[in-house]
Amino acid sequence: MKPKGWKDLPPGSVVLEGGSAAKFKTGSWRAFRPVWKEENCIHCLFCWIYCPDMSVTVKDGKRGEFNYDYCKGCGICALECPGKKGQKAIEMVEEGK
Amino acid sequence: MAKVVAVTGNEACANALRQVNPDVCGIYPITPQTDMMQRYASFISDGKVDTEAILVESEHSSMSACIGAAAAGGRVITATSSQGLALMWEMLFIAAGDRLPIIMPVVNRALSAPLNIHGDHSDAMGARDTGWIQIWSENAQEAYDNTIQAFRIGEHMDIRLPVMVCQDGFIISHSIERMEYLEDKEVKDFVGPYKNFLPLLDLEKPKSYGPLILTDLYHEYKRAQHEVMTKVSAVTLEVAKEFEKLSGRKYGLFETYRLEDAEVAIVILNSAAGTTKDVIDDFRAKGIKAGLLKPRLFRPFPYTEIADALKHTKAVCVMDRADSFGGYGPLFMEVSSALYQADSRPLMMNKIYGLGGRDYLPSHAAQVITELDSIAKSGSVKTVKEYIGVRE
Numbered sequence: 219m220k221p222k223g224w225k226d227l228p229p230g231s232v233v234l235e236g237g238s239a240a241k242f243k244t245g246s247w248r249a250f251r252p253v254w255k256e257e258n259c260i261h262c263l264f265c266w267i268y269c270p271d272m273s274v275t276v277k278d279g280k281r282g283e284f285n286y287d288y289c290k291g292c293g294i295c296a297l298e299c300p301g302k303k304g305q306k307a308i309e310m311v312e313e314g315k
Numbered sequence: 316m317a318k319v320v321a322v323t324g325n326e327a328c329a330n331a332l333r334q335v336n337p338d339v340c341g342i343y344p345i346t347p348q349t350d351m352m353q354r355y356a357s358f359i360s361d362g363k364v365d366t367e368a369i370l371v372e373s374e375h376s377s378m379s380a381c382i383g384a385a386a387a388g389g390r391v392i393t394a395t396s397s398q399g400l401a402l403m404w405e406m407l408f409i410a411a412g413d414r415l416p417i418i419m420p421v422v423n424r425a426l427s428a429p430l431n432i433h434g435d436h437s438d439a440m441g442a443r444d445t446g447w448i449q450i451w452s453e454n455a456q457e458a459y460d461n462t463i464q465a466f467r468i469g470e471h472m473d474i475r476l477p478v479m480v481c482q483d484g485f486i487i488s489h490s491i492e493r494m495e496y497l498e499d500k501e502v503k504d505f506v507g508p509y510k511n512f513l514p515l516l517d518l519e520k521p522k523s524y525g526p527l528i529l530t531d532l533y534h535e536y537k538r539a540q541h542e543v544m545t546k547v548s549a550v551t552l553e554v555a556k557e558f559e560k561l562s563g564r565k566y567g568l569f570e571t572y573r574l575e576d577a578e579v580a581i582v583i584l585n586s587a588a589g590t591t592k593d594v595i596d597d598f599r600a601k602g603i604k605a606g607l608l609k610p611r612l613f614r615p616f617p618y619t620e621i622a623d624a625l626k627h628t629k630a631v632c633v634m635d636r637a638d639s640f641g642g643y644g645p646l647f648m649e650v651s652s653a654l655y656q657a658d659s660r661p662l663m664m665n666k667i668y669g670l671g672g673r674d675y676l677p678s679h680a681a682q683v684i685t686e687l688d689s690i691a692k693s694g695s696v697k698t699v700k701e702y703i704g705v706r707e
Contacts, residue, residue: 224535224542229475230414231528231536232513236521 244271248291250310252284259307265295317495317562324487327455327494328394328420328480329354331462334502336364337418338389338509341377343370345399346432347484348422352394366392374399378406378417385415386524388514390470393417396484397424400438404445410477411446412540413524414512416469417477419447420462423585423636424484425671433672434484436584436637439613440645446540448478448547449614451584453570456494458482460564461611463497466506467554473546475512481613483586485672497562505561544615551612568617570609571624573599577606579687580625580661582650583634584610587668587675594680598688605684610646618653625650626657629691632683636669643700662690665700679704 228234252273261281266274273289275282296308322330329351332340340359342352358364367389369380377393385391395403400421410417421439425431439449450465452458458480465478482488497505513522528536548568555566572592574580581591588609598605608624610616625631633651635644642648647665654660666683669675682703690696 222532222535224538227532227535227539228513229539229543230513230524231412231526232414233523233526234513234520236523238523 240272243287244290245287248286248289249313250291250293251286251313252289252291252293252295252308253311254281254284255305255307255309258302258305260300260302262300264298264300265308268294268298270294317497319493319495321491321493322455323350323489323491324452324455324458324482325351325422325489326354327459328462328482329358330496331459331502332392332420333358333364334497334499335390335463335466335506336503337366337392339367339369339381339384339391341369341371341381341384341391341393343372343374343377343393343395343399345374345396347424347434347488348394348396348399348420350488351420351422374402375406378403378410381417382406382410382413382415385410385417386413386514387516388511390466390509391415391417392419394420394422396422397426397432397438400442401426404442407442407445407447407477409525412536414475414543415477416466416475418462418465418469419477419479420458421479421481422484422488423481431671432484434486434586434636435670435672436481436635436645437670439479439481440637442479443614443645446476446544447614448474448476449481449612450478451481451611451613452487453585453588453609454487454494455482455490455492456564458487459494459496460558460562460566463502463506464551464554464558464566467557468547468551470510471550471554472510472512474543474550476543476547481585486586495562501561505558547615548612548617548620566611568610568612568620569624570611572607572609574606574608574624576604577628578604579630579632579684579691580606580608580628581632581634581680581683581687582608582610582625582646584613584636584646587634587636590675590677591680594677594684597681598684603684603688605687613649616649616653618649618656621650622653622657622660625654625661626659628661630662630664630687630696632664632666632687634666634668634683638667638670647700662694662696664690664696664698667700667702668704673704675704
């Protein structure tokens, strides 16, 4: 795709569509990766509610895998996760390890 | 039918805003502008306008509220001075970058420190590079006329940029002068209903303002913003022509006074131009061909047109009521840049006058014209930049 020139831009840098954040993948910003441990998950969906982006997938009321394309590794999901019997269902692991 | 009145610059501008009756007004007091927004708040309380007033906790918030309201799709105004304009600084760039035609009278006042409430141009000159259109006004009549025209210029569909309308603090804002108001209906018809452009509240077409644009496109966005500025002069003249038909008062990109055959000239902004014109008449009577150029549109700056108007002269003094410490005065920088591109150009000097409301007297103008005359004869400038009216 040819990159846009200055004459092709909408005035005022206004984004002329809704939901365009889906096109901006920010997963590469991550230093720590949240890892889901299904055995400790009670499917409370706190992680889905608290995630500031859209990195937690949900299907039929059940939590699914992380979508790492949008996860910046903020760790809010891991902090909020109540887990099961004191065992967290989300753990932050350093990238590259 | 025009109505002749005796009013202050603040009152004149408040009435121009009343006649336009915008949707939203950000209000925060600062001397010498306070009186303008106080009057406007009375118009709201008295039901003379149906503007939504947003009373904020600072000018930074005022401009932020204006940006939100303008992006939502409203016709938006505010007014400020000095430290208030300085506090708005980061938001000014956003208003311009988002292409939001907010109209803001600026009652020019000095900046701290030391604290001073009186008229000088340091505030608006500091906001020179924010992407706002700047229109400067000599007196209450011009401040009123420029405020009305600013709506047409800023809101023009090819422009969509915010506009500052400048007038001198106290000298104009608080002095009572004779001027003429247009009829409410004439102003309403002239300005017309607000035309929306990419409003956030158009829920059928969702959009976002203020995205993150990095190295891939930011440079292109700025180039596009510059392009819009290149169209402002033509629109300003087109609006002025229509305004002349309505009011009988003629406006251009700048005003010239006895400049056509002048050998020496003063370039000066706002209220000091009036004093200078009187002194020019005295020198003309003595046989010295002096003239004046008073810029009206300062951003975008009409470089070519101003160079054409001045290039035949032998010596020019650009007078600044603001300083760039360690540099030349801001108006001097522009006028000398303009003249450098001309095929012939006058000798030039820069005088800093009237800071913090120091009176600009006829004797100052006379001193400058006398010096210009001797420079024109000798062919050399001794000191490029000097303060005048300053005690040793």
